[in-house]
Every structure is written in structure tokens, then in C-alpha cells.
Amino acid sequence: MSTYEIYLSPPFPAPNTKRYVQEAIDSGWMAPAGPFLNRFEALLRAYHGVAAVALNTGTAALHLALKAAGVRAGDVVILPAFTFVATYNAVRYLGAEPVLVDSDATHWHMSVQATERAIVSLKKQGRRIGALLPVHLYGAMAPVDALCNLAQAYGVPLVEDAAEALGVRWGQQPAGTFGVTAALSFNGNKIITTSGGGAFLSADEEVAKKVLYWATQAKQATNGDWCHEEVGYNYRMSNLLAAVGCAQMEYLPHFIERKREIAGHYRRLLKESEQKEHIVWQPVLPQVQPTYWLNCLLFAKPAMREAAMRRLREAGVECRRLWNPLHRQPLARQCLFFTEDDTATRLYAHGLCLPSGHALTEAQQARIAELIQQAL
Structure with missing residues (x-):
């Protein structure tokens, strides 16, 4: 483990x-x-x-x-x-x-x-x-x-x-x-x-x-x-x-507030990468008040995501890809799948979940952002 x-x-x-x-x-x-x-x-x-x-x-x-x-x-x-x-x-x-x-x-x-x-x-x-x-x-x-x-x-x-x-x-x-x-x-x-x-x-x-x-x-x-x-x-x-x-x-109200603080800080730290269109954060519908349980983003290229994930893990930072879609899983490959462009597979190929725990510090977030920027 x-x-x-x-x-x-x-x-x-x-x-x-x-x-x-x-x-x-x-x-x-x-x-x-x-x-x-x-x-x-x-x-x-x-x-x-x-x-x-x-x-x-x-x-x-x-x-x-x-x-x-x-x-x-x-x-x-x-x-x-x-x-x-x-x-x-x-x-x-x-x-x-x-x-x-x-x-x-x-x-x-x-x-x-x-x-x-x-x-x-x-x-x-x-x-x-x-x-x-x-x-x-x-x-x-x-x-x-x-x-x-x-x-x-x-x-x-x-x-x-x-x-x-x-x-x-x-x-x-x-x-x-x-x-x-x-x-x-x-x-x-x-x-x-x-x-x-x-x-x-x-x-x-x-x-x-x-x-x-x-x-x-x-x-x-x-x-x-x-x-x-x-x-x-x-x-x-x-x-x-x-x-x-x-x-x-x-303690739930505090947890939600803390999650939103973490999300805001990530977005400030990685604003330049976002402006360069190297990354895109998970969209949120305008009617939704999110909790940002996990902070998720897409990289412009799968190779960028793999490089960032490798660098983070080598530095002792746990991260994971977005969900591997069910139609790609052996147990569900026979299921009917209604699609036009297989967006789910693209999300999996480009996406990454970042550490989002309640106790995550700003210094740790800065380190995570630095590692991602180095990979990019």
C-alpha cells in the first residue's frame, strides 16, 4: 500500500x-x-x-x-x-x-x-x-x-x-x-x-x-x-x-466553508495555467451551490495530465484520474451506451482529481500547484 x-x-x-x-x-x-x-x-x-x-x-x-x-x-x-x-x-x-x-x-x-x-x-x-x-x-x-x-x-x-x-x-x-x-x-x-x-x-x-x-x-x-x-x-x-x-x-457548515476556501485558493494558484488554456476546472451549473468535495480539472492534453500525475505522486502527493467510464469496464462492455462523441472517455483521458482534504494547508496547495506548473 x-x-x-x-x-x-x-x-x-x-x-x-x-x-x-x-x-x-x-x-x-x-x-x-x-x-x-x-x-x-x-x-x-x-x-x-x-x-x-x-x-x-x-x-x-x-x-x-x-x-x-x-x-x-x-x-x-x-x-x-x-x-x-x-x-x-x-x-x-x-x-x-x-x-x-x-x-x-x-x-x-x-x-x-x-x-x-x-x-x-x-x-x-x-x-x-x-x-x-x-x-x-x-x-x-x-x-x-x-x-x-x-x-x-x-x-x-x-x-x-x-x-x-x-x-x-x-x-x-x-x-x-x-x-x-x-x-x-x-x-x-x-x-x-x-x-x-x-x-x-x-x-x-x-x-x-x-x-x-x-x-x-x-x-x-x-x-x-x-x-x-x-x-x-x-x-x-x-x-x-x-x-x-x-x-x-x-460540523458540516464548517466543512463546506473549508472546501470552498480550498477551491478558491487552487484557482488563484493555477490562474496562469488556466489563462493559457493548459487546464480547465470542473464546470458548475449556475443554479448550483457546490461543495467542491474534490477539486477536478482537465488538462489540454492527456500527456500533460500524465506528467502532472507522475510528478505529484513522486513527490508524495496522492491524486487520481477521473472516473474510468463504465462502458470501458469489462463487466459493463455489453451494456447499451447512448453517445455522440464519447465525452466520458475524453474526461477520463484528460482529467485529474487533486487533494482536497479539510486539513489541506495553503503551503501544501502551493506545493501541489508548483508541481503541476513544473509538469506543464
Whole structure:
């Protein structure tokens, strides 16, 4: 395992973390239930204005978000090719078929035009479209206004993969509250973390209750015994990890402010390279208030990106390419892919994620910028 001096997005302990974890241990509530789990879900509900169910991974949340939206075996689900494999896997868990659409170069998220072509084509084939599944990338947001309009026009449920978008807003409305259901991630590298973990979101209280039921092995008490009428899952978050989540959620406004400071400083440091058109930062739609979970940029040439990445890694700086699109992955090469110019592959070929952790110093950012400029 590589050791870096500067990591890409390491977890940062919020001030009350140790105190809350110790309280959870002292109280005996170390199992997947307890006061901190209830408190964490209440904090998520207050922030988003919808019901929240805390789960053990973001992938579990996405699985149940699709299931709750009505996706079933034999359906097709439309999702972007430019995303992490968890989005694809959650569709496969339900026996559904992923259909991939290309990115829009103006914002990197799934193309509205390619999405509509996919919907029209699939409906002509008589396929049942279980869900439209946009992914909000790197602390920004997909064009949810246009995608919601498409979903409504064609009668397709919209499910949001907001794993990378906690804290992002479209106007004043939080990511994860536009679809019928949504999923968040609290993995160790996200803007807040519970070590591992995720959450299901929905404005429908009955749907949230159903997800809670599924996530706890679909069990119900009958005459003092557990009765099971459906297949369930062991997906609940533990009270111990929820204690970490409570401390993190309390500190979320500070984390967002810090991420925006880091983004602004990077852009000042690399302004000359941007003016020379050697680099372009990830675009953000005008309606979006981003968190800049990761700072991502494109280099004018793939060779420039490779040179910068090599120089950074040799200097002990962790960085990574943008997502390798799903249609390039061995497990998804047989999927339908709706595209005109394969923007997703170009993003992968030219793009790089820079260190963006909460504790990143200005001196470290200056060093990173210097290394990139040397490579260019």
C-alpha cells in the first residue's frame, strides 16, 4: 500500500467525535440501534427536509433507493457511464439492466439529450424503464431541472445518486431531495464520514418505513418471535458509527466553508495555467451551490495530465484520474451506451482529481500547484 505525504481526501475528526463515541460505548449501545442512530437520522432529516434512514454503506442506500422506487428484475435503469461502479452494481443487485448514457461536456454530468434518446429508444422496444438514475459528481450537481422534467414527461421514477453531493444545493434545495428516493455516502473520503456508511432519503414517510424494514432483515415481531415475510438485508448503521456521524453533521457548515476556501485558493494558484488554456476546472451549473468535495480539472492534453500525475505522486502527493467510464469496464462492455462523441472517455483521458482534504494547508496547495506548473 502506497504511503503519501498528502492524501486525496482523508477523513477529518470533528470536535465532538471522541466524546460521542465514548458516550456510545459507556451507554452499552454499540449495536445497530441506539440514541445516536436516532439523533443522526434526525440531523439528516433536519438538513434535507425529508425522511432519512442511516445504513452501513452508500451502496446499500442506493440498492434500497432503487428497490423502493419500484425497480425490479428485467427492468432497465438509465445511468451515466461516467460514475463509480457502485452505481452500476446497485442496479445489478436487483436483476435490472443498466443502460449507459454519455456525459455533457458543459457540466460533465449525464447528457439530457442522450438520456432522452435512451428513453425514447427503450420505450419503442417495449422495455420497462425502472428508473432514471443521475449521479451528482465531485461535489457538484447534475441538471436536475431538465432530468426531472424528462422523468415526469415519460413517467419514469427519478432516483438520485447523491453519494458525492452532501451539502450541495440547487438554488436553496439540497441534493438528494429531487427524486422519489436518493442515496448518500459517508465513506471515509466524503465531505463527512461515519468511517463507512450511507443514508436513504425520501419525502415519503411510508417508503422510508419500508426501507427501514428491509434494512433490518425484514423482521417483525409475532408472539414474541421474529416473523419474516420478505427477503431482508443486514444494512443498518451501528449506533457507534452514528455517534461519529452526529459529530460530523454538527460540523458540516464548517466543512463546506473549508472546501470552498480550498477551491478558491487552487484557482488563484493555477490562474496562469488556466489563462493559457493548459487546464480547465470542473464546470458548475449556475443554479448550483457546490461543495467542491474534490477539486477536478482537465488538462489540454492527456500527456500533460500524465506528467502532472507522475510528478505529484513522486513527490508524495496522492491524486487520481477521473472516473474510468463504465462502458470501458469489462463487466459493463455489453451494456447499451447512448453517445455522440464519447465525452466520458475524453474526461477520463484528460482529467485529474487533486487533494482536497479539510486539513489541506495553503503551503501544501502551493506545493501541489508548483508541481503541476513544473509538469506543464
